[in-house]
Every structure is written in C-alpha cells, then in structure tokens.
Amino acid sequence: MIASNRNPNRILTDPMLEKIEALAPRYPNRRALTLPALHIVNDVLRHVPLEAVAEVAAVLGLAPADVQDTLSFYGFFHQEQPAGRVRAWVCRSISCALRGGEEVLETICHAAGIQPGGTTADGSITIESAECLGACDFAPCMLANKDLHKNLTPETAVAFLQSVRGRPE
Amino acid sequence: MQTFKPVLLEAVGIPDGYTLASYKSRGGYAPLERILAQKKPLDVVDMVKASGLRGRGGAGFSTGLKWTFLPKDHPGPIYLCINADESEPGTFNNRILMEDDPHQMIEGTILSAFATRASTAYIYLRYEYPQSWDRLQGAIDEAYAAGYLGNNIRGSGFSLNIYLHRGAAAYICGEETGLIESLEGKRAWPRIKPPFPAVEGLFQKPTVVNNVETMACVAQIARRGVDWFRSIGVPSDPNNPRDPGSYGPKLYCLSGHVEKPGCYEAPLGLTVRQLIDHFGGGVWKGRKAKAAIPGGISMGLFTEAEFDTPLDFAGPGRVGCLGLGTAAVVVLDETVSMVDFLHNSCRFFAHESCGQCTPCREGTSWSLRLLERIKAGKGRLKDLELLLEIGNTMGMMPGSTICGLADGAAWPIKNAIQKFRSEFEDFIRKTNPLGWMVTDPVPALQIISAH
Numbered sequence: 001m002i003a004s005n006r007n008p009n010r011i012l013t014d015p016m017l018e019k020i021e022a023l024a025p026r027y028p029n030r031r032a033l034t035l036p037a038l039h040i041v042n043d044v045l046r047h048v049p050l051e052a053v054a055e056v057a058a059v060l061g062l063a064p065a066d067v068q069d070t071l072s073f074y075g076f077f078h079q080e081q082p083a084g085r086v087r088a089w090v091c092r093s094i095s096c097a098l099r100g101g102e103e104v105l106e107t108i109c110h111a112a113g114i115q116p117g118g119t120t121a122d123g124s125i126t127i128e129s130a131e132c133l134g135a136c137d138f139a140p141c142m143l144a145n146k147d148l149h150k151n152l153t154p155e156t157a158v159a160f161l162q163s164v165r166g167r168p169e
Numbered sequence: 170m171q172t173f174k175p176v177l178l179e180a181v182g183i184p185d186g187y188t189l190a191s192y193k194s195r196g197g198y199a200p201l202e203r204i205l206a207q208k209k210p211l212d213v214v215d216m217v218k219a220s221g222l223r224g225r226g227g228a229g230f231s232t233g234l235k236w237t238f239l240p241k242d243h244p245g246p247i248y249l250c251i252n253a254d255e256s257e258p259g260t261f262n263n264r265i266l267m268e269d270d271p272h273q274m275i276e277g278t279i280l281s282a283f284a285t286r287a288s289t290a291y292i293y294l295r296y297e298y299p300q301s302w303d304r305l306q307g308a309i310d311e312a313y314a315a316g317y318l319g320n321n322i323r324g325s326g327f328s329l330n331i332y333l334h335r336g337a338a339a340y341i342c343g344e345e346t347g348l349i350e351s352l353e354g355k356r357a358w359p360r361i362k363p364p365f366p367a368v369e370g371l372f373q374k375p376t377v378v379n380n381v382e383t384m385a386c387v388a389q390i391a392r393r394g395v396d397w398f399r400s401i402g403v404p405s406d407p408n409n410p411r412d413p414g415s416y417g418p419k420l421y422c423l424s425g426h427v428e429k430p431g432c433y434e435a436p437l438g439l440t441v442r443q444l445i446d447h448f449g450g451g452v453w454k455g456r457k458a459k460a461a462i463p464g465g466i467s468m469g470l471f472t473e474a475e476f477d478t479p480l481d482f483a484g485p486g487r488v489g490c491l492g493l494g495t496a497a498v499v500v501l502d503e504t505v506s507m508v509d510f511l512h513n514s515c516r517f518f519a520h521e522s523c524g525q526c527t528p529c530r531e532g533t534s535w536s537l538r539l540l541e542r543i544k545a546g547k548g549r550l551k552d553l554e555l556l557l558e559i560g561n562t563m564g565m566m567p568g569s570t571i572c573g574l575a576d577g578a579a580w581p582i583k584n585a586i587q588k589f590r591s592e593f594e595d596f597i598r599k600t601n602p603l604g605w606m607v608t609d610p611v612p613a614l615q616i617i618s619a620h
Contacts, residue, residue: 035336070356098501134255134298
C-alpha cells in the first residue's frame with residue numbers, strides 16, 4: 001500500500017486508491033486488479049502516464065513492466081498526453097462503412113483539423129476510429145464519452161463537433 | 170412465415186422493462202426460486218442438456234455438455250465467466266439484452282452458476298457499452314437487495330457473487346481463453362488447449378465461459394420448459410447422428426443495406442431472404458442485394474443466390490461459410506465493390522490480431538497490404554493467389570494458430586475471392602492495365618500502419 005504521506009508528487013490520489021482497494025475482495029489475487037485500476041486512473045486523468053503505471057504496479061505488488069505490458073496490449077489508454085475532454089470513437093467496421101461511416105470520420109476529423117487518433121489543440125476533443133461499436137442498427141454511429149450518437153451524417157457529426165468546441169471547460 | 174412472439178426480447182419497448190419489478194411481473198425469478206427450493210445442480214445441467222441449447226456466442230457448442238466437462242467433486246472455487254465482449258462486426262444482440270432486460274441474463278447466470286457450482290461469476294463487458302454497464306450494475310444491485318445474489322440465496326445454502334469487469338477495446342477478449350487472460354490482468358493472448366478452461370481456467374481453477382444470449386436462453390428454458398424450447402427451430406438431422414439440431418429462438422442482427430436494420434427474434438433456421446423481406450423492409454433504396462454476411466464478418470459471405478440457405482448451425486457451412494457465428498446478417502447492395510468489402514474486413518482483422526501466433530499476425534497484416542495495393546491500382550492477378558494462400562494457411566483448421574481469429578480472418582478472403590473472382594480480376598485489369606499480369610515481387614506500398 002502506498003501511504004498518503006510517502007510521495008507528495010504521486011499521481012494516484014487517495015480516492016483512486018480507495019476505489020482500487022474496494023475492488024480487491026472481488027479477485028483472488030491483486031494482478032487481476034490491473035485493468036480495473038488502469039480504468040480508475042484513466043477515468044480521472046484521461047490518460048495513464050508511465051509514472052502512474054509504476055504507482056499502480058507498486059500498489060498491486062507487480063513490476064512496472066507487468067502493468068505496462070498489459071496496458072500497451074490494449075491500445076486503449078493514452079500515455080503521452082491526456083485525451084480530449086470528449087473522447088469520440090467513430091466506427092469504421094463493415095455495417096457503418098456500408099452506410100457512410102468512413103465519410104463521417106473523415107469529415108469530422110477534417111473539420112476539427114486533426115488526424116484520426118488526434119486531439120484538438122484546445123483539448124476539447126479526441127477523435128479516433130473504432131472497430132465495431134455494436135450499434136449496427138444505428139449505423140453509422142459514434143461513441144462520445146458515454147453517449148452513443150446514432151445514424152450520423154457528415155453534417156450532424158460536424159454539428160456535434162461544434163457543440164463540443166463551444167462548451168466551456 | 171409463421172409469426173413468432175418474441176421471448177428473449179419481450180422486454181423491448183416496455184417502459185422500465187429493465188427493472189426488477191418489470192421482470193418479476195413477467196414471471197422472472199419465480200423459476201429461480203422454485204429451482205433453488207426443489208432441485209439439485211445436476212437437475213439444471215440435465216435440463217439444459219435436454220433442451221439442446223447450443224452456445225449463442227459463435228461456436229454453437231452444447232451448453233449443457235460444456236458444463237459436464239467440469240471435474241466432479243471439485244473442492245472449488247469454480248468460476249463462471251459471462252462473455253459480454255460482443256465485438257464481432259455486425260453483432261449487437263447482447264447489447265440489447267443487457268440494456269433492455271438485464272435481469273433475464275442475470276437470472277440465467279444465477280441458474281448456470283448453481284448448475285456448475287460456481288460461487289463467483291464475472292461478467293466481462295466490453296468498454297464500448299457504457300449503457301449496458303449502468304443497466305447491468307443497476308440490475309445486480311437490485312438482485313442483491315432482493316436476496317437473489319449474495320450469501321445463502323433464499324435460504325437454499327447456495328451463494329453467488331456477480332461482478333462486472335470492464336474490458337479495454339480488444340476483439341480478442343471475446344475468445345474465451347483470451348477473456349480469461351485479460352481478466353487475470355494480462356495481455357489477452359489465447360491459451361493453448363488442452364487444458365480446457367473447464368479443467369484449468371480462470372486463476373487456474375475450473376471455469377465455464379458462456380455468452381450473454383446463452384444465459385438469457387437458460388432463464389427462458391427454466392421458465393417455459395425443455396419442451397417449449399425444443400418445439401422451436403430445426404430438429405437434428407435423422408440421417409446424421411452427429412447433428413445435435415438447432416433448437417430455440419435466436420436473435421438475428423440485421424444491418425447494412427436494408428431499410429430497417431435491427432435485432433429481430435425468430436426461430437433458428439430462418440433464411441437471409443426472409444429476414445430482409447419480413448423484418449428488414451427490403452433492401453434499401455429499392456436496390457438489389459449482391460451478398461450478405463451470414464453471422465458476423467468472420468463467417469464469410471453468401472451470394473444473393475444463397476439467400477435461401479437456412480440460418481441454423483448447419484446451414485451456412487453448406488455453402489462454404491465458416492458457420493452460423495452470431496447470426497448477424499449484414500446486407501451488401503449491388504453498388505458495393507467487393508474489393509472495398511474485403512479491404513474493410515482485412516483491415517479489421519489486421520487491427521485485431523493479438524500478435525501471438527506468427528501466421529495470424531503476419532497473414533492478417535499482409536492480406537491488408539495486398540488489398541491496399543489492389544485498391545491503389547497496383548494489383549496483379551497473382552495477388553489473388555497470394556491472398557488465397559494466406560487464407561488457406563492461417564488458422565486453427567490448417568493447424569497454424571492457437572485460436573480461431575485467423576480462421577475468421579481467412580473466411581472472408583476465401584469466400585470473397587472464390588465467389589466473386591471475376592469482379593476482383595476485372596478490377597485489377599482495369600485499374601492496373603500495364604501491370605496486372607506481372608508476377609515478379611513488388612516493393613510494398615508506403616502504407617499507414619494498421620495498428
């Protein structure tokens with residue numbers, strides 16, 4: 001356990017540590033807490049920097065490389081810099097692609113001035129391509145944070161982008 | 170076509186259908202109470218075996234039989250994992266079950282845990298389903314409060330905890346041993362079998378992994394009976410003693426070029442044509458269909474002429490597809506280029522190959538590079554042979570990989586080229602008039618990394 005007073009520069013906050021420990025009784029070993037712990041950090045910081053990886057590893061009794069190995073497999077957690085305040089995934093798999101998903105992705109990225117995977121300079125939004133979001137009945141679709149945007153057109157996608165950029169921090 | 174009243178989807182459209190009160194008003198949890206009071210775990214195993222239920226996640230293995238592979242008299246713990254990592258392109262039936270009727274799958278999970286003597290069940294839920302997460306967690310909380318979960322459920326002596334576990338956007342976690350590795354906090358690399366999970370699975374303990382729709386079916390079999398379940402679907406072929414039949418209702422996901430995409434419930438054995446005409450409102454924009462994916466992209470392709478093939482566990486295989494898969498039908502209209510289709514498929518699998526087995530890691534990524542080259546107007550007819558060689562050599566069936574992801578990547582390649590060969594050849598000849606006949610090695614295109 002990392003005591004609160006050990007490192008004043010630590011990244012994992014007390015509420016994060018409490019959340020991780022609250023899940024511990026669910027699993028017979030602490031390694032299984034890896035993904036839950038990474039999500040707990042990512043939910044707050046919108047990325048998991050290497051320093052946080054080392055701290056998660058210390059909390060779970062693992063080597064930092066163990067945690068980094070798992071983290072890097074998924075390609076989900078940003079590490080270099082935080083994702084935008086809105087993280088949007090535009091589906092590019094077959095059902096969406098058949099109904100204009102790729103055009104939606106290209107248009108919204110163009111309007112935002114970024115490549116897929118990029119974050120706008122003001123940090124308001126990250127736009128990524130996604131493999132099947134499991135909402136093919138509403139293709140083409142996009143998941144933005146917890147909201148599913150259905151039956152998109154390039155126009156409605158850009159309108160969404162504008163609403164995000166006009167949103168105060 | 171006979172009308173069929175939805176059972177698995179009965180809560181869809183009911184206001185607050187996801188709540189405990191609504192579920193109980195429809196007869197939910199009464200079967201659980203009756204079984205916990207009167208039956209033994211083996212009775213539930215026998216019931217599910219007798220129903221003929223086959224797993225709805227894709228492989229179609231007998232659910233009851235899977236449970237019997239657990240060691241007898243094991244001191245425990247035994248784990249039950251519910252595979253809610255639904256990621257097969259075109260598939261969304263689990264999402265609807267979890268969002269609109271979470272208690273149905275939770276009752277099925279409790280019954281299955283009772284049958285398998287598991288005292289802990291993990292629901293491995295993909296990250297992309299935040300609404301499902303909220304609904305499931307709400308339903309689990311309600312079930313604890315009502316005494317359907319926790320210690321000594323309804324005084325039966327049976328105890329069960331259900332925990333939600335969040336994935337991180339990786340298709341391979343839908344493979345059952347990849348799911349187990351991921352749950353353990355590792356990269357989701359599928360395991361070599363044997364040992365099978367039933368013998369040594371999660372945390373080195375006996376483990377059963379079942380799909381969400383399978384759990385919903387278990388709940389309905391408990392409520393409506395084995396005879397009800399066996400009265401629906403396609404009976405086993407009397408001329409084939411190894412055919413276990415395709416019993417029960419199935420959730421068909423219909424998407425792509427139809428007027429009304431959606432998740433529709435019907436008996437197993439429906440055809441693609443019936444789905445499109447009866448549920449889908451026809452092919453969109455008044456166009457004609459050209460092809461359809463029969464059960465998620467990894468199952469391959471039907472040509473339009475094959476649309477009368479029954480969607481049961483045996484049907485798609487008879488026209489060269491990999492199987493029924495998830496029964497997710499994606500319709501392609503006459504305007505779709507098969508080159509574009511195959512490029513999309515190859516890009517998906519190159520992105521989602523976990524990288525553990527070389528034939529899959531390299532095969533999926535080379536097939537994408539070949540399709541990039543063809544799309545860029547630099548294809549050669551020889552590339553079709555190279556693609557088929559990749560398709561024929563990667564996967565569990567040729568024996569070169571640990572799990573079936575590569576078979577799923579290979580099938581769209583094989584089906585598309587075999588069934589639409591002239592279209593590929595015409596495209597290559599037309600777009601590369603000076604080089605289509607070249608057979609020498611060519612330098613790879615500068616491509617954007619698929620990973």
